[in-house]
Amino acid sequence: MGKVRQADIARVAGVSQATVSVVLGGNRTGVRLSERTRLRVLEAAEQLGYVPDPVSSRLAATRNNLLGVYTFTPAFPVDVADAYYPILAGVEAEAAALGKDLIMFTASSAAPDRIRRTRLADGCLFLGRHVPVDGIADLLAAGFPIVYIGRRTELGGRIPHVGADYVSASAEVITRLARAGHTRVRYLREPDDAPSSGDRERGVRAAAAAAGLSLVVVRTDGADLDGPSVRCWLDDGVTALVVEETDTGAVFHATWRALGEAGVSVPGDVSLAVLGRPPAGTAGPVISGFEVPRRALGRAAVRLLASLVEPGSGEPSLHRLLTCPPVAGETIATLA
Amino acid sequence: MGKVRQADIARVAGVSQATVSVVLGGNRTGVRLSERTRLRVLEAAEQLGYVPDPVSSRLAATRNNLLGVYTFTPAFPVDVADAYYPILAGVEAEAAALGKDLIMFTASSAAPDRIRRTRLADGCLFLGRHVPVDGIADLLAAGFPIVYIGRRTELGGRIPHVGADYVSASAEVITRLARAGHTRVRYLREPDDAPSSGDRERGVRAAAAAAGLSLVVVRTDGADLDGPSVRCWLDDGVTALVVEETDTGAVFHATWRALGEAGVSVPGDVSLAVLGRPPAGTAGPVISGFEVPRRALGRAAVRLLASLVEPGSGEPSLHRLLTCPPVAGETIATLA
DNA sequence: CTGAAAGCGCTTACAG
DNA sequence: CTGAAAGCGCTTACAG
Numbered sequence: 174m175g176k177v178r179q180a181d182i183a184r185v186a187g188v189s190q191a192t193v194s195v196v197l198g199g200n201r202t203g204v205r206l207s208e209r210t211r212l213r214v215l216e217a218a219e220q221l222g223y224v225p226d227p228v229s230s231r232l233a234a235t236r237n238n239l240l241g242v243y244t245f246t247p248a249f250p251v252d253v254a255d256a257y258y259p260i261l262a263g264v265e266a267e268a269a270a271l272g273k274d275l276i277m278f279t280a281s282s283a284a285p286d287r288i289r290r291t292r293l294a295d296g297c298l299f300l301g302r303h304v305p306v307d308g309i310a311d312l313l314a315a316g317f318p319i320v321y322i323g324r325r326t327e328l329g330g331r332i333p334h335v336g337a338d339y340v341s342a343s344a345e346v347i348t349r350l351a352r353a354g355h356t357r358v359r360y361l362r363e364p365d366d367a368p369s370s371g372d373r374e375r376g377v378r379a380a381a382a383a384a385g386l387s388l389v390v391v392r393t394d395g396a397d398l399d400g401p402s403v404r405c406w407l408d409d410g411v412t413a414l415v416v417e418e419t420d421t422g423a424v425f426h427a428t429w430r431a432l433g434e435a436g437v438s439v440p441g442d443v444s445l446a447v448l449g450r451p452p453a454g455t456a457g458p459v460i461s462g463f464e465v466p467r468r469a470l471g472r473a474a475v476r477l478l479a480s481l482v483e484p485g486s487g488e489p490s491l492h493r494l495l496t497c498p499p500v501a502g503e504t505i506a507t508l509a
Numbered sequence: 510m511g512k513v514r515q516a517d518i519a520r521v522a523g524v525s526q527a528t529v530s531v532v533l534g535g536n537r538t539g540v541r542l543s544e545r546t547r548l549r550v551l552e553a554a555e556q557l558g559y560v561p562d563p564v565s566s567r568l569a570a571t572r573n574n575l576l577g578v579y580t581f582t583p584a585f586p587v588d589v590a591d592a593y594y595p596i597l598a599g600v601e602a603e604a605a606a607l608g609k610d611l612i613m614f615t616a617s618s619a620a621p622d623r624i625r626r627t628r629l630a631d632g633c634l635f636l637g638r639h640v641p642v643d644g645i646a647d648l649l650a651a652g653f654p655i656v657y658i659g660r661r662t663e664l665g666g667r668i669p670h671v672g673a674d675y676v677s678a679s680a681e682v683i684t685r686l687a688r689a690g691h692t693r694v695r696y697l698r699e700p701d702d703a704p705s706s707g708d709r710e711r712g713v714r715a716a717a718a719a720a721g722l723s724l725v726v727v728r729t730d731g732a733d734l735d736g737p738s739v740r741c742w743l744d745d746g747v748t749a750l751v752v753e754e755t756d757t758g759a760v761f762h763a764t765w766r767a768l769g770e771a772g773v774s775v776p777g778d779v780s781l782a783v784l785g786r787p788p789a790g791t792a793g794p795v796i797s798g799f800e801v802p803r804r805a806l807g808r809a810a811v812r813l814l815a816s817l818v819e820p821g822s823g824e825p826s827l828h829r830l831l832t833c834p835p836v837a838g839e840t841i842a843t844l845a
Numbered sequence: 846c847t848g849a850a851a852g853c854g855c856t857t858a859c860a861g
Numbered sequence: 862c863t864g865a866a867a868g869c870g871c872t873t874a875c876a877g
Contacts, residue, residue, distance in 0.1 A: 189847075226869090570855075
């Protein structure tokens with residue numbers, strides 16, 4: 174038995190193909206139809222075992238209920254699995270709730286032609302530490318709906334996004350340290366200038382200034398951290414370390430290793446806070462810091478994208494920041 | 510600036526839309542084309558930022574470079590994350606290597622109309638413990654390329670699949686126990702009849718019979734396991750426990766908890782083997798058993814699907830089983 | 846109330 | 862060598 178088309182049903186039911194389309198489409202346009210015709214069509218469709226061809230309906234309807242997901246690294250990476258997985262889980266959950274399917278664009282690079290391909294969906298989510306400005310600018314110019322996961326400042330702030338409020342969350346951590354009596358703090362951050370890093374630093378600096386706390390900011394990829402570094406900081410009177418936590422967790426891991434190497438106890442010898450959450454499976458005490466609401470980010474991004482694709486439900490805010498709940502943890506000591 | 514079509518390129522290049530299609534399609538049919546025309550078209554396409562519409566090409570050519578991934582539970586689930594993630598990572602890696610994008614069909618159920626939607630792609634991978642026979646039979650009947658990840662016996666074995674050779678791997682574990690001097694073994698398996706469970710049991714039974722080992726097979730979802738159960742087995746002379754490991758790890762976790770509750774030491778008081786790999790992050794010794802080559806399963810499944818979509822590269826084998834490498838582990842004691 | 850036409854953007858025969 | 866036509870299976874205006 175070959176493919177059954179609407180035309181076949183039309184022949185059997187003795188109506189036009191267009192009428193079949195109207196009947197099977199649930200008569201969305203409110204066309205007047207005789208009940209007799211409707212039933213004849215439905216019966217013929219049932220009898221012939223009709224299966225609508227989603228590809229054709231898509232071409233004709235200009236909408237395909239498909240949302241794209243573009244990650245600049247593999248979507249299922251090894252080194253940032255902990256960071257991406259909950260986001261993607263949130264994306265999937267919300268997409269399913271909205272009845273949308275997902276296209277994962279398997280990007281090995283940010284090549285512009287790969288980025289253009291995203292237009293095959295109704296709209297696309299982007300996920301990554303940096304923005305391939307040219308490709309994204311093209312999409313924006315074409316009026317193609319996109320949403321970045323993570324706050325973006327590129328292209329004059331015109332990129333719609335759903336991000337985390339790292340500024341407030343980071344400031345809160347510093348305030349917590351100040352309240353616990355810490356006055357000399359060392360802040361280790363990623364070397365590159367992604368907004369997520371810049372936001373944290375802004376929050377940290379602002380809170381440190383407000384609390385009159387002495388702060389040293391260090392950019393590092395973690396490779397240069399070892400036991401002697403730690404000893405040196407302690408000799409310098411530092412009582413607390415604040416570490417940025419990003420996708421890969423590289424800096425946190427390096428710091429944790431260096432602390433072990435130096436044989437210092439946390440928080441006995443030095444307090445430790447992480448601006449984010451260390452990767453799951455890290456042994457030891459619960460590190461003080463804050464939660465990144467990754468799953469919620471994924472869900473909110475899908476909702477925003479869906480509203481951009483399907484306008485009319487009011488003007489959505491193109492830039493949202495979600496709150497990062499504080500994690501008390503066990504690694505901040507209260508000083509006398 | 511709206512969507513750029515071949516007709517737009519044609520206008521700019523001064524040729525017909527059909528010629529544009531031929532040029533951009535890489536001239537598959539071997540039409541004679543002047544190099545000058547070819548370059549003019551290519552240049553215009555580049556300049557206008559042309560992106561082929563995969564929906565249209567699919568309608569016209571019945572091909573769109575999209576592979577579907579259908580999971581019967583969320584693709585990014587919490588309880589089987591460890592099981593699915595490496596598979597999906599393999600799927601993504603191979604798809605990227607082949608230049609295919611992925612459509613994730615966010616299925617909350619196995620409703621036939623959801624399954625039909627997969628026909629939007631050139632072919633589709635299916636992943637799940639059971640087969641929704643009706644929907645899959647329809648696809649098969651329609652000649653739609655599908656590949657199951659995991660061995661399938663349903664529909665008279667007509668479902669193409671790439672699975673793991675659980676029979677051999679499970680038998681090997683039993684043989685290992687026999688060699689270590691064990692003669693009374695308790696085997697805890699999942700209660701339902703998925704092929705992955707049946708295969709393990711076959712391997713276990715065959716090897717037990719061959720080794721003259723006394724075997725008791727117990728079906729359990731883990732809820733009824735506790736300390737007293739364990740004590741009871743030991744009193745019965747059991748020296749080794751063999752536990753099935755499936756997506757959720759439910760039975761393994763329950764067993765591990767029961768062992769702890771009974772206060773028995775492993776492998777001091779009793780040996781333990783798992784037919785698979787316990788979820789990552791499990792504390793304690795490395796459990797003896799075997800590795801499930803999940804990432805390789807994903808890759809192989811994509812390759813098979815691609816060859817079904819794109820025939821001509823020889824007749825691929827529709828049923829492949831990958832070897833599961835043994836894991837020696839630390840939980841099998843050698844008896845005197 | 847219902848049919849026939851146009852068209853979504855492309856590919857693949859088929860004429861020149 | 863290149864253009865024009867037909868058509869993939871559908872939806873959505875638009876005529877009757």
